[in-house]
Amino acid sequence: MKKITQLAFFLLVALLLSCGGESYNAASNDGGISGTGNGSSKSSLAGSAYKGPFIQDSEVNVLKIEGDSSSIIASSQVQANLGDFILEVEPGLLSVAVSGRFYDETDATYSEETVNLKALVNKDPEQQANIFVNALTLLSHDLMVELINQGNSYEQASSAAETRVKTLLAAVTGDIPTSQPFINMNIANSTGTTSGDNAYSLYISSLFSEAVNERRVEEPQYSMSTLLSTLRADILNDKPIDDATLLSLQEANGRLDAASIQQNLEAVLIGETIAPVGDVIEAVTPGLVPPSNLTTFTDASNPASFSQRFCFDMNLDCSNPKHKAEIVNAQGFSYDLQIDDNADFSSPIVSLQDWQRNYYEIEHASLGSGTRYFRVRKSHDDGQLSLWAQTDFVVP
Incomplete structure (x- = not known):
C-alpha cells in the first residue's frame, strides 16, 4: 500500500x-x-x-x-x-x-x-x-x-x-x-x-x-x-x-x-x-435523457387565430386528435420551454420554467413570421436538468 x-x-x-x-x-x-x-x-x-x-x-x-x-x-x-x-x-x-x-x-x-x-x-x-x-x-x-x-x-x-x-x-x-x-x-x-x-x-x-x-x-x-x-x-x-x-x-x-x-x-x-x-x-x-417524441403541428381550425402545438413525451403526434388523451401533468420534474427566432436561443420570444404539462400551444400572432425554433427540457426536483429536445417550425 x-x-x-x-x-x-x-x-x-x-x-x-x-x-x-x-x-x-x-x-x-x-x-x-x-x-x-x-x-x-x-x-x-x-x-x-x-x-x-x-x-x-x-x-x-x-x-x-x-x-x-x-x-x-x-x-x-x-x-x-x-x-x-x-x-x-x-x-x-x-x-x-x-x-x-x-x-x-x-x-x-x-x-x-x-x-x-x-x-x-x-x-x-x-x-x-x-x-x-x-x-x-x-x-x-x-x-x-x-x-x-x-x-x-x-x-x-x-x-x-x-x-x-x-x-x-x-x-x-x-x-x-x-x-x-x-x-x-x-x-x-x-x-x-x-x-x-x-x-x-x-x-x-x-x-x-x-x-x-x-x-x-x-x-x-x-x-x-x-x-x-x-x-x-x-x-x-x-x-x-x-x-x-x-x-x-x-x-x-x-x-x-x-x-x-x-x-x-x-x-x-x-x-x-x-x-x-x-x-x-x-x-x-x-435524468439527462431529453423529452422524447417532440412533434409540432399548425392548428388551422380557426383561420382568425392560427396556433402552433407542441407535444412531447407522448406516443402520439400533435396532428393526431387523440394526443389530447396523453396530456398529463409532470411528476418529479417540470419542463422548461423556449421559442426563439435564433437557432442559438440567444433572445427567446418565449421562455417558460416550471411548465407542468407535456403539451404547449401558442398563437402565431405573438411570434411574428418566419422560421422559429422550439426547445424543451426536463427540470427535475433534485436540480438535474436534462438535455434539450429541439425542433423548428414556420410561422406564415
Whole structure:
C-alpha cells in the first residue's frame, strides 16, 4: 500500500519529538519533515492532491489566512506520482495550494497543462491532520474564505460553500447524497473515508476531464483551468452554469466509462480500492435523457387565430386528435420551454420554467413570421436538468 511509507514517516517524527527535541527541532525554519516554514508551534499536515493524482514534484504551498491577507508558511513537493505530500505547519486557518500536472483517469495520460487546486483547513495546534485537495475543495475555497471573513465559523462556512457547490453541480448530477466534507473525499477508498462520498468526488473529477478533453477538439485553447475558473466564478457570484459549460458536462457524462476509469486508476494507485464511480454515473444518466417524441403541428381550425402545438413525451403526434388523451401533468420534474427566432436561443420570444404539462400551444400572432425554433427540457426536483429536445417550425 502506498500509505506504508507515510506511516513510517509519521512514526519516525513522533519518535524524534519524544526525544526532547535535540534530534528534531519543531521550531526550525528548515521545515522539519518536508519543505520550509517558520513559526514555533508546528504539527504534521499530510494529504493527497488529485484531479487524477498529481505527479511527483508538483508544488505544495501552505498559506496562513488572516483576514484579507495571507502568507506562505510552508512549502513542499508531491512525493512520487500519487499526489501525496507531508509538511509541518503552524495551527490556524490554512490554505493548501497544489500546482502541477496530473494523471487523467479518463484517458490514462498525464496532462500537459499545470493546474492549481486549493483546500481550506482549520488546523488544530499539535494535532496531525490528513486532507485531500481536489476539484471540489477548490470550488468551495474562495467562498469559504469570504464567509469566514464575514464572521462565520469554519464549520458554518464549509457547510454553506459546499452546499452551493453541490447545488450548482446538481444541474448535471442531481442531488447526490454525501456525508463528509469535500476535504475528506478521496478517489480511492482510503482508510477513514466514505465510499459513496469518494465515488461522488471521483465522478466530478472524471466528468471535468472528459468535458475538457472533448471541448478542446473544437476549442484548442480550452483547458481544465478554464473550466475550473468558470465554475469558481459561478460559485462566488451564485449564478447557474452557463449553457455552453452545462452542455459540455452533460454530454461528457454519456461518454464516461466506469470500467476504464477504474482500470486506469488501478494502474497507478497500485493496491488501492478505487471508489465505485459507476454507481454515480448510473444515478445521473437517466435524468439527462431529453423529452422524447417532440412533434409540432399548425392548428388551422380557426383561420382568425392560427396556433402552433407542441407535444412531447407522448406516443402520439400533435396532428393526431387523440394526443389530447396523453396530456398529463409532470411528476418529479417540470419542463422548461423556449421559442426563439435564433437557432442559438440567444433572445427567446418565449421562455417558460416550471411548465407542468407535456403539451404547449401558442398563437402565431405573438411570434411574428418566419422560421422559429422550439426547445424543451426536463427540470427535475433534485436540480438535474436534462438535455434539450429541439425542433423548428414556420410561422406564415
